Amino acid sequence: MPNFAANLSMMFQEIGFLDRFDAAAQAGFKAVEFLFPYEHPPEAISERLEKNRLTLALFNTVPGDWAGGERGLAALPGREQEFRDGVDKAILYAKASRCRLLHTMAGLWPEARDKEAGERVYIENLRWAADRMAGEGLTAVIEPINTRDIPGYFLNYTAQALRIIERVGRPNLKLQFDLYHVQIMEGDLATKVRALAGHYPHVQIAGNPGRHEPDIGEIHYPYLFDLLDEIGYPGWIGCEYRPKGDTLAGLGWAKKYGIGS
Numbered sequence: 001m002p003n004f005a006a007n008l009s010m011m012f013q014e015i016g017f018l019d020r021f022d023a024a025a026q027a028g029f030k031a032v033e034f035l036f037p038y039e040h041p042p043e044a045i046s047e048r049l050e051k052n053r054l055t056l057a058l059f060n061t062v063p064g065d066w067a068g069g070e071r072g073l074a075a076l077p078g079r080e081q082e083f084r085d086g087v088d089k090a091i092l093y094a095k096a097s098r099c100r101l102l103h104t105m106a107g108l109w110p111e112a113r114d115k116e117a118g119e120r121v122y123i124e125n126l127r128w129a130a131d132r133m134a135g136e137g138l139t140a141v142i143e144p145i146n147t148r149d150i151p152g153y154f155l156n157y158t159a160q161a162l163r164i165i166e167r168v169g170r171p172n173l174k175l176q177f178d179l180y181h182v183q184i185m186e187g188d189l190a191t192k193v194r195a196l197a198g199h200y201p202h203v204q205i206a207g208n209p210g211r212h213e214p215d216i217g218e219i220h221y222p223y224l225f226d227l228l229d230e231i232g233y234p235g236w237i238g239c240e241y242r243p244k245g246d247t248l249a250g251l252g253w254a255k256k257y258g259i260g261s
Helices: 017-027 042-052 080-097 115-134 158-168 179-185 189-195 221-230 248-257
Strands: 003-007 031-033 055-060 101-103 139-142 173-178 202-205 236-239
Touching: 003 017, 003 055, 017 031, 017 042, 031 236, 042 055, 042 080, 055 080, 055 236, 080 101, 080 115, 115 139, 115 158, 139 158, 158 173, 173 179, 179 189, 179 202, 189 221
Parallel strands: 003 031, 003 236, 031 055, 055 101, 101 139, 139 173, 173 202, 202 236
Antiparallel strands: none
């Protein structure tokens, strides 16, 4: 049976961030994920996790100036030290919350600029981050993101991600497999679930179009959940979607899995 993690950056926005841990647990989730915890001290996050017996499945390293439009630093020349400082900060939070996966966002890349220059920086930064995280028992992940939601994002395709992972050459660098993004950019999800098995320690979902609940739109998630079970996927499935209305009212899709009932 699939194991779901509530994304607290998108779900339960009816209440404050720290209270979302309580709400997720009360709804039946056993794990959570989110974009960034950095507005709160590490101990505040760990206390909510422990109080609710929740696992923290994944969060992102420091992305640069998110409010100013930045979407990561890993591929940006001249920002290497800032990227590394952000990884160090994320590791502090990961250790406090016993999280094992950290997503390192690549950043935005102007279309007219030579992408090979960014890839060289990306590879060196990822190599450094993977080595730094390995000493703490952590795994870094990279995520292809569609060009509609984040125009100009450096990493867009699974093949591109796998090529970069191969070039980095570190066993603790893996693929973050967001089925919503991959559907928009590539499609053929069932084939990719099988073909990429073993490369991804974390899966994310959302309905398409709209990025709402997974039972809204063109993707038939029950089939994909069964397929993930069939191939023996052991990780969490992050619910990184924007509820179309009230979060709890939109959990009808999850009742068969013991959530929202």
